[in-house]
Amino acid sequence: MSDQTIGKKIKQLRQEKRLSITELSEKAGVSKSYLSTIERNLQKNPSVQFLEKIAEVLGVSVLSLIHSQEDPHEWLDPDWIELIEEAMDSGIDKQEFKEFLEFQRWKKSQN
Known part of the structure; x- marks a missing residue:
């Protein structure tokens, strides 16, 4: 993460949505004092569950809370980006990729 903390990002997004801490905590089902x-x-270091609840109410991804830039080129390994782009260019869609990953997990569990 860059110079912006997760807390500052949450506060910024909350204020952009014109939500008070109380409103965000109630809508997300999290403790107001913990959110503060x-x-x-x-x-x-908030939990993933906490971030998921907050991100859902704020209408953003968990990754956008963790990383200051939504653009994956800012934080993702260039080799992964190249692999993803190559897969997309070859016509592989997300569902096919998920099925491939599931098969790899199954294959690994068989060993």
Whole structure:
């Protein structure tokens, strides 16, 4: 992550949506006091479950909370980007890729 903390990102998005801390905590089903400690950077490592709840209410991805840039080129290994682009160019869709991953997991579990 760059110079923007997860807490600052959450606070910025919350304010853009014109939500109070109370409103966001209630809609996400999280503790108001915990959300406040995150926003004030007193707690720096929120759980994935917490981030999922907050991201859903704010209408963003969990990755956008973790990374200051939504553009994967900013944080993703260039080799992965190249592989993804090559797969897309060859006509592989997301469902086919998911099936391939499931097959690989199954194959690995058989060993």
